[in-house]
Amino acid sequence: MQVIGGSYPAPSIGLRQVLGSILKMEGPAGLYRGIAAMGLGAGPSHAVYFSVYELCKDFFSAGNPNNSAAHAVSGVFATVASDAVITPMDMVKQRLQLKSSPYKGVMDCVKRVLMEEGIQAFYASYRTTVVMNAPFTAVHFATYEAAKRGLMEVSPENADDENLVVHATAGAVAGALAAAVTTPLDVVKTQLQCQVKAFV
Incomplete structure (x- = not known):
């Protein structure tokens, strides 16, 4: 919409x-237009995302697992890496989803874009995507880890029994705060993308 x-x-x-x-x-x-493109991109990008996040978290935490800044920075690095993997397939998905799309499928879109516009077309929105996603993941992971730690401290004797509740609650709080902080960036990103599409 x-x-x-x-x-x-x-x-x-x-x-x-x-x-x-x-x-x-x-x-x-x-x-379901474009679902094949996202299926091809989602698996590898999520593998990269969590691998980079865990590696960076170990590196930046410096032995302190409660370091919120390390979680935020690790989320940013993970986003930059995973967005580099998903952005080309996201572009293909968007082109397939457009009304009256001239492409017959994923491979047809990839071949034609590569031949007609070059490889840079696959990364046209990469910067914008990172600018949107990096702050979200920074806020999300820092809040998630802090909320999880805080909730476990409230009732440490029941921490193992309430693990699922703790993770779900911390995730909900982190997601809500991250969305509240980054929605203005999402609005700006959408306006930029629509403006570009209007001249294509």
Whole structure:
């Protein structure tokens, strides 16, 4: 819904209208355009993300597992690395999802973009993506680790029994705070991407 119309303000179109329009014109398959591209990119990017995060956390913590700054910095490094893996497939996914997409599938899109626009086209939004995702992961991981530690200290004798509750609660708090802090960046990123698409 964010990319409908390149100028501001956007028309008032809700989730129900967009879903109804896609289902009417393309059927249920229309809701899954681009899923193959994300399937190919998500696995490797998540593997890179968590590998880099754990390596950096061990390195930057300097023996102190409660170092929130180390968790934040590790999240940023993990984001920079994983976004380098996922960004090309994210671009392919977006092009396949566009209405009246000229591409027949993932491989057709990759070949044509490579031949017509060059490899740099796959990374056109990399900087913007990192600028958006890096602050989110920094806030998220620092908050998650701190909240988890704080919750376990409230009832240390039951920490093992309540492990799932602690992780879920800490994750919810971290996600909410990270979203609140970075949503303004997301709005700016969306406006930039829509502006660029309007001239393509």
